[in-house]
Amino acid sequence: MENEALLEAYGLFRAKVPRFTSYPPANRFQLDGGRRHQANWLRNVPDGASISVYAHIPFCRRLCYFCACRTQGTKTLKPVRSYLDTLIAEIIAVRHLLPRDLKMARLHFGGGTPTLLDTELMNQLCETLFSHFATTPDFEFSVEIDPTEAPAATLETLADWRMGRASIGIQDFAPKVQETIGREQSFDQTKSVVDALRALGVQSVNFDLVYGLPHQTEASLQATLEQVLSLHPDRLALYGYAHVPQMSKRQVLISADDLPGARARFRLAQAARAQFEAAGYRAIGIDHFGLASDSLTQAAASGALRRNFQGYTDDPCETLVGFGASAISEFREGYVQNAVATAGYTDRVRIDGLAGHRGYRMSAADRMMSDLVQGVMCRGEIDQVALRAAHPAFGREIDDTVTRLYLTYPDALVLSETGLTIRPEAASLARVIAAAAASERTTQGSMAI
Template identity: 50%
Template structure:
């Protein structure tokens, strides 16, 4: 994602000849070649270590303070269609039989959690992702929500978001989701151009999406997020402009604009997308810029590296008050320090570190049915890891490092050699401040690359997507 012109939308810099020069500079900084984590966690999940014993997960869960609400994430690893561009961990199904079996095992995992968690732990936020949570029929939606709330009851001001596939939802499902407490819906769109949709194996009309949005609003869901993707096959500025106009007609409160990461070596379905249909690196850059200009010109505020929010949206408020954070869903206003992941491949985040449940559904089921909590990989944080994690989060959210704000970490000054190296390497794009450093608006496309300089796990970079 790119920010060169976000603060210059009135002076036409997007079309200024210096843009090409700027792109050349960014290329020299490695923007188009670097393979960089998205830093939804630090260390990235690729650095987690195998663990076969439950000890670490159990001790993290037992140590939770019931006075502090937790966030809960539940993964539904099923889709009716398997879109070719998508690298999510999910499996296709045309029947509800495997889904019902999975929910049975999730309830067993919840029983294991109930036996482990201290009494009185409550949930401040919950997110259902996948896969396709809306593959669940109304009775399963109600049953799952009830099962979770029985084990971890909602705290006051509880919020609950669900990823919605507009082609696999109806009024009945939305009514039940609203009834069990859904407060925000995240709607998958990607792009409305028919040939782009066909090239990524995901067809979804504007009429279907609009009907979904209308139904959500009629059910009282007032916070809507739209997910878009740039860099898709056959995407052009004209088609993107058309998609943006349609997104404006839907009037979402937030927009997430992700760059398509083409990594067919790791995501086999992406082999169905021919390389030569993809926009080149400069086209990708301009598509991202075009979308950013369109959204910021129409009243959205740019948030972090890839989000936009209306002025009154909670994410915008969090960004403006210094409370924006990264978690596995991307940017969040979630203030809960602990995330409890439930279901196959879900990741839990504790003060002590991370625990990821067995990723393959069969392995997850086998572990839970053996009576074990399903965490099978993880990472125990050291004080140095915490410092680096805080620095990377600050950079990804605020585009600056303020050592004073890192004072909770006694060794924050240890970062100074990294700061100095960054200031030299990214001269002109990163500037020194009294308390640390700041990425300039022109340097924001490089944010993930700058963040990687704080990452001591950089040798696994080939597994990540390109930085632009």
């Protein structure tokens, strides 16, 4: 059980770090940097490497008020068709720059709503990807699915292309909450999509839920979670609602007065956690839960859990190639984000097939901080000994960071010979501590491009 007084003393209820996911945060990326390095970094991917591939579909037929994802509304498939032409051109151009001998270990379709594509468009996209990327024997294909936009034929097409994992958006089943967040979705509709996916042989089902939504109460959330658990998901993500109307304009439709306060939010998260654990799920990192049989749960247990811009992952690949507007690619050398707006993305692909816009070149010091932040977010610890061994040039900075954090959060951390561990009663501070570790690191030596 977490200690609310301790969390309050250390600023959890005042903290403004909801979007901090990994180091460097995307707001450190520099404009126009990505394009300069993208081609070289693609060429430098080692021959014989296994890579992950992400394709972003930034369209939805409905625009839920609460959503902070990069997406745009459309009533027809016309703009989607034209976007797909660009996406396919980008895939072909990027593949041309990558080494010939390459295997795709992971493929993820995200959005937006990838299942908005009809079978013809979905086949076109999959055909392009699978004909350009051979797969590894342990290849995994996952897709984000909105159950209100998941025609049987599209799901069948995805299953034919070996989709093995589905990530299903639920958020909350309470009618009043759904009405206020502009997202109606019945339990029956959700269940029939889950049943259909399982019948098609999809082995792993993940649900996205959100706490801190308008009008959500502990009782209403408990009722939602009872329904959710009756569907036996393999994995659950429980995100804290990020209310950022200055970034996501449609959120002005949600009144801040209807949102639970910081303490109420915390209690919602704690109650949900207790309910998941009572149902046999294990906590993974700061906001995921999984059955013992789930690969993310197993990665967390073995210390192999990682975090990238899409959240927690057990993906072991060093290279992630992102396709589509706003997609982020990860290379040994750094990050490249594609142009965010669909029009800008299309213009860039038209020039030379590449859409990189912003980017960040990782210095050796950044790599050290990235590992340090991964430790906090994935394992709740800073393993000072392992970090010093992996980054011998930064021993002093590692020691200084550990000392600074311990002096700032003494009652939340245990200091031992090997480093720092977050106390179980202060587990919710992981994000605050990770952001504090990263924020004061000198930028000297890091190269924003």
